[in-house]
Amino acid sequence: MAARMQHRFHRLLPLAGLFVLTLGLTLLGVLTRPIESLSLFWPVNAILLGLLLRQPHRATPAGWLTIYAGMLAVDLGSGNTWLPALWLNACNMGLLLTGWHLMMRRPVPQLRLETPQALLHLLIACAAGAAVAASLACLMNGARWFDGTLQTTWLAWFSEQFSTCLLILPALLTAPPFRRPGRHDFAHADVRPMLALLASLLAGLAIGGPGALAFPVPALLWCALAYRLFTLAVLTMLTGLAEIIVVAGDLVYYGVPHSSAGVGALMSARLGISMLVMGPLVVAITIALNRQLLARLEHRANHDTLTGALERSALTQQTSALMERRRQQRNSAPLALLMIDIDHFKAINDTHGHAMGDQVLREFANQLRQQLRQGELFGRLGGEEFVVVLPGATRTEALHIAERLRSLVERLEFPVTEGNSLHITVSIGVALTDQEDDIPLEQMLSRADVALYRAKAQGRNRVMAAEENL
Numbered sequence: 001m002a003a004r005m006q007h008r009f010h011r012l013l014p015l016a017g018l019f020v021l022t023l024g025l026t027l028l029g030v031l032t033r034p035i036e037s038l039s040l041f042w043p044v045n046a047i048l049l050g051l052l053l054r055q056p057h058r059a060t061p062a063g064w065l066t067i068y069a070g071m072l073a074v075d076l077g078s079g080n081t082w083l084p085a086l087w088l089n090a091c092n093m094g095l096l097l098t099g100w101h102l103m104m105r106r107p108v109p110q111l112r113l114e115t116p117q118a119l120l121h122l123l124i125a126c127a128a129g130a131a132v133a134a135s136l137a138c139l140m141n142g143a144r145w146f147d148g149t150l151q152t153t154w155l156a157w158f159s160e161q162f163s164t165c166l167l168i169l170p171a172l173l174t175a176p177p178f179r180r181p182g183r184h185d186f187a188h189a190d191v192r193p194m195l196a197l198l199a200s201l202l203a204g205l206a207i208g209g210p211g212a213l214a215f216p217v218p219a220l221l222w223c224a225l226a227y228r229l230f231t232l233a234v235l236t237m238l239t240g241l242a243e244i245i246v247v248a249g250d251l252v253y254y255g256v257p258h259s260s261a262g263v264g265a266l267m268s269a270r271l272g273i274s275m276l277v278m279g280p281l282v283v284a285i286t287i288a289l290n291r292q293l294l295a296r297l298e299h300r301a302n303h304d305t306l307t308g309a310l311e312r313s314a315l316t317q318q319t320s321a322l323m324e325r326r327r328q329q330r331n332s333a334p335l336a337l338l339m340i341d342i343d344h345f346k347a348i349n350d351t352h353g354h355a356m357g358d359q360v361l362r363e364f365a366n367q368l369r370q371q372l373r374q375g376e377l378f379g380r381l382g383g384e385e386f387v388v389v390l391p392g393a394t395r396t397e398a399l400h401i402a403e404r405l406r407s408l409v410e411r412l413e414f415p416v417t418e419g420n421s422l423h424i425t426v427s428i429g430v431a432l433t434d435q436e437d438d439i440p441l442e443q444m445l446s447r448a449d450v451a452l453y454r455a456k457a458q459g460r461n462r463v464m465a466a467e468e469n470l
């Protein structure tokens with residue numbers, strides 16, 4: 001009984017959360033809505049659509065009904081009668097369901113706006129959702145708003161819903177998982193593009209006229225080049241919403257008439273503002289895409305495809321950079337280099353086949369990598385020979401780590417057939433440098449190689465230190 005109650009509680013809790021969120025957002029929309037007219041902007045639908053696209057498991061029939069109930073509760077609570085409340089919120093649901101179904105047909109990268117085409121799909125989904133909402137509004141309510149024509153009513157609904165969704169959704173869809181920002185997040189942030197954006201908005205306010213709406217575009221393009229996609233999406237959202245408020249609130253003369261006959265012009269301004277921000281968003285998406293591709297290419301170029309360890313050239317370059325940094329910082333902490341070679345690896349290939357040899361190399365590398373700390377390097381020199389670089393490790397520590405790795409490998413099991421597995425051992429040569437004895441990398445490698453050779457000569461499965469400096 002208690003278990004069933006608990007199960008029911010766990011099922012109802014997310015729905016209760018959705019209900020409270022809908023209630024809060026709708027209340028906010030209603031409070032900013034002048035009596036007997038449409039809201040300046042109605043962010044409820046865009047925010048709920050963003051939430052459902054990020055968390056599709058909430059979009060169950062019960063979830064949709066909960067949202068509808070939340071919206072109805074606010075409308076009825078604020079004095080609306082049943083029929084208009086049912087109708088009005090059916091329009092909102094029309095937008096949500098249309099937008100959700102069109103967007104959910106897209107693969108995940110499109111949902112996260114990872115390609116420029118994804119932005120076009122978002123535009124189509126917003127337009128279709130807004131069109132459904134506007135059509136339902138006209139169908140149900142006739143032409144009771146504005147100047148009483150069906151066309152103005154439809155366009156007013158459409159422009160408000162379309163522009164709000166297009167401005168808000170990119171920020172919601174690209175938001176990274178929440179984490180507390182660290183000091184480093186802001187340490188190197190370039191504030192100039194943001195200041196330029198602010199200046200362009202102020203210039204728009206000071207100069208006015210219809211062209212002023214486009215003043216922020218160059219600053220937004222600069223922001224697109226300087227910031228992450230999510231940051232840019234937040235900036236385009238804030239810029240767009242600020243401009244809509246300024247135009248609709250008649251705070252500055254933008255050449256947009258505000259009589260009821262001017263609803264069409266206000267609608268045009270809303271649509272224009274939401275489309276102006278598409279350009280900077282496409283630039284930011286393209287840059288993010290290029291960065292990802294470059295990072296992937298760089299990873300491919302620097303890492304061995306079989307084991308994921310650093311390639312010889314990347315290992316040499318990163319170790320040299322590490323040594324150079326130590327030199328510049330006059331860091332007297334030592335740096336240790338372990339050269340690790342699998343014993344009798346040829347026999348594994350010969351006995352179990354090359355594919356099994358590859359499997360052993362892959363698993364061996366995975367296990368070794370897991371033992372290393374951040375800042376330590378792991379590379380493959382070729383064949384079954386690997387290198388570990390340990391910055392700051394003393395002689396005792398380096399020997400201790402090498403011994404730990406040797407004994408770990410000895411205990412590894414590589415399944416060959418059912419109930420049958422093979423074992424391997426490694427020989428390790430250790431070389432160490434410090435400030436007084438700052439030797440080039442190539443010399444470190446050859447010292448470790450000599451030590452490794454001695455380990456092999458003395459029977460393998462052992463750690464030997466280079467004699468010169470240990």
Ligand SMILES: Nc1nc2c(ncn2[C@@H]2O[C@H](COP(=O)(O)OP(=O)(O)OP(=O)(O)O)[C@@H](O)[C@H]2O)c(=O)[nH]1
Nearest residue numbers: 341342343344345346347349354355357358383384
């Ligand atoms: N499966 C597989 N084998 C490789 C790869 N790279 C090198 N080898 C094989 O690794 C073996 C290395 O053999 P040797 O250099 O004779 O060394 P060993 O048999 O480990 O003997 P010792 O090092 O003296 O203990 C050769 O047979 C290579 O063909 C690889 O990427 N995959």
